[in-house]
Amino acid sequence: MTGAEQLDTMLCARERPVYEAQEEAAWQAHRAEVYARAVGIAIVEAELAESSRPLLRDLLALTRHAAPHPFDTFLEASLLESRFGRWLEPVHAAARVLENLYAKERLRLIAALYGDLPFLSEEALVAAGLDPGRAPDWKVIHDRL
Amino acid sequence: MVSGLGQLLEQAGTYDAARAAAAEAGVALRPESKVDASMVRVTVRTLRALAPVLPADAPGAAEERASIEAYRQALHALLVAVVAA
Numbered sequence: 001m002t003g004a005e006q007l008d009t010m011l012c013a014r015e016r017p018v019y020e021a022q023e024e025a026a027w028q029a030h031r032a033e034v035y036a037r038a039v040g041i042a043i044v045e046a047e048l049a050e051s052s053r054p055l056l057r058d059l060l061a062l063t064r065h066a067a068p069h070p071f072d073t074f075l076e077a078s079l080l081e082s083r084f085g086r087w088l089e090p091v092h093a094a095a096r097v098l099e100n101l102y103a104k105e106r107l108r109l110i111a112a113l114y115g116d117l118p119f120l121s122e123e124a125l126v127a128a129g130l131d132p133g134r135a136p137d138w139k140v141i142h143d144r145l
Numbered sequence: 146m147v148s149g150l151g152q153l154l155e156q157a158g159t160y161d162a163a164r165a166a167a168a169e170a171g172v173a174l175r176p177e178s179k180v181d182a183s184m185v186r187v188t189v190r191t192l193r194a195l196a197p198v199l200p201a202d203a204p205g206a207a208e209e210r211a212s213i214e215a216y217r218q219a220l221h222a223l224l225v226a227v228v229a230a
Contacts, residue, residue, distance in 0.1 A: 017182035035164040061198055067216070068194035070223075080184055087219075087226040101212055102198070105205050 001115030004110045008103070010035060015063040026144040027136040031125070038128035051114075055081050059063065059109040067098035151221020155192050155227060163228050173230040184227045192220050198230040 001009075013028035036043045070091065072078040081088060109119070120128070131137040146173055150170060160182035165208045169223040175181070195213055 058203075065198045068191045070184075070191045070220070072191075076180075076183060079180060080150055080187075083180055084184060084223065087223040090219040091216070091223055091228065094212070094219040098209070098212045098216055100210055101205050105199060105203060108204070 001023075001119055003119045006119050007035060007107050007110055007117055011059075011063040012066075012106075015060070016062075016066055022145055023136070023141050026141045030137075031130065031139050034125055034129050035120060035135065038120055038124065039117055041062050042115070043061065055113050056111055059106060059113065062106045062109065065102065067095045067102065071096045095123055148221060150225050150229070151218070153220065154185070154224040155189055159225065160187055160228075163189075163224065167228045172228070174228060175230045180225050185224060188224050188227070189218055191218060192224075195220075 010028055010032035014025055015027065017024040025060055032043065066072075070088075071080070126132045131140065150167065150172060151167050154163040157166040158203060160177075163185050164177065164198060167196060197206070197209050197213060198208045203209075
């Protein structure tokens with residue numbers, strides 16, 4: 001995984017938490033900020049920079065967006081899969097094509113905004129300020145909510 | 146048949162309306178079930194959420210439009226499979 005992919009993963013998890021869990025979004029936002037601080041970029045400050053605003057606006061719109069899928073946050077997915085699997089295969093494939101396209105575009109925007117970014121190991125993230133041994137850290141989460 | 150009927154079912158929106166629209170179009174209907182109703186609901190919801198998000202001048206904009214259309218067709222085929230025999 002590259003640094004751009006690492007940041008992309010964090011931003012997407014922040015903007016699109018599983019089952020819309022606020023706690024997960026808060027924790028991923030914290031991780032993204034720790035990463036940004038460690039590699040010397042400022043995501044929030046960049047939002048205020050006039051020169052980078054259009055790119056950043058596009059990036060944030062893309063991280064909030066995913067190819068919508070029939071089973072997103074749908075708890076009976078396995079039941080529907082077993083019943084309609086034959087017709088769902090092309091649906092899954094088409095959704096993947098769209099999602100891959102958006103991932104490629106997000107990485108292009110991250111490179112345009114921040115250049116080459118380093119990948120940080122879990123240890124490096126801990127050294128940069130993640131509370132060691134406590135992930136997710138509930139104090140961080142509740143402070144953010 | 147899939148394209149036209151899929152569009153019709155998408156516009157119908159609900160399972161009951163989709164079945165009525167299909168019957169009116171002369172399509173033989175599958176036996177109904179609550180699972181099918183869920184499938185129609187989530188598929189229509191997905192179809193209605195499909196919209197381009199890339200700026201028109203982005204390198205991938207044309208590819209995005211083509212991918213969305215392919216996705217829409219796959220979802221239409223799914224809708225037809227759920228409703229039609």
